[in-house]
Amino acid sequence: MRVVLIDDHELIWNGTRRLLEEVHRELRTEGEVLHFTALRDVAQACALPQRDVDLVLLDYHLPGLSGLPALLHMRQEFEGASVCMLSAESGREHIRAVLEAGASGFIPKSYGEADMAAALRLVLRQRVYVPAEFLFFEDVVRGQEADEVRNEDLAQFLGSELSGRQRQVLALALQGLPNKSIARRLDIAEGTVKVHLSMVYRALGVKNRVAALCRVMQAGVVLG
Incomplete structure (x- = not known):
């Protein structure tokens, strides 16, 4: 290390x-x-x-x-x-x-x-x-869509509704890796990474990595 x-x-x-x-x-x-x-x-x-x-x-x-x-x-x-x-x-x-x-x-x-x-x-x-105070603030200001998955159901949702590749891409994105590095590590095209992330963000009801990170951490879900 x-x-x-x-x-x-x-x-x-x-x-x-x-x-x-x-x-x-x-x-x-x-x-x-x-x-x-x-x-x-x-x-x-x-x-x-x-x-x-x-x-x-x-x-x-x-x-x-x-x-x-x-x-x-x-x-x-x-x-x-x-x-x-x-x-x-x-x-x-x-x-x-x-x-x-x-x-x-x-x-x-x-x-x-x-x-x-x-x-x-x-x-x-x-x-x-x-x-933790940042996560709390994001939870307050983000609001909640009517059909958004509840935090307590998020782990099951990520395991059942996302493909294995989508979970891999999301886990690496939430570690801070740029799309280019994710593509290289998973041996896929950078454009494919962008498509996967776009689909995942839509499923989570968020618009970017920071919002996705907050959702996953608020729910106590461990990806990897």
Whole structure:
């Protein structure tokens, strides 16, 4: 398991390493080793000779390339990795923008150790972490169509009404993978990915990945 932390506050490095090591000990399979690298900016990360990375933890505010452009750049440079954003700002529009830009999760830097460990536990398992308060807000403002599947019935619906390929595409999309990477991983055309996602979103009663992510997480459904 290779994890790269990009944060210009070096005081964050040791604490994050310690939490990652604790969580990794809980989750690791036999013989798996955690390789942790901490860097100050995106330029240092792009200079790494080792690009076989599983998880990138990216601070929102960095010297040089920062914010959403930094997120997009890291997704391109480390295409096979989950890129999870850390940020001191946790307003709902800020979180939504980060998720819509393709982050594989959003962790507020204001979290205490217990909440941070819980978030890291999820992202190390290649799941998406989204603050509960954001999910609650999305549930309130989204509304509900008359024929929309109820949250308590969603797991059964996803298992019975979606094809196996549609479930695969949705699971990878909700990990933050772009359509091109999903197509490559499943050995299908990128246009086919778009068709599958369009059909899935329509079935879920949503319009995009962020809304689909909120629906699935509100229902407590695990895809993969």
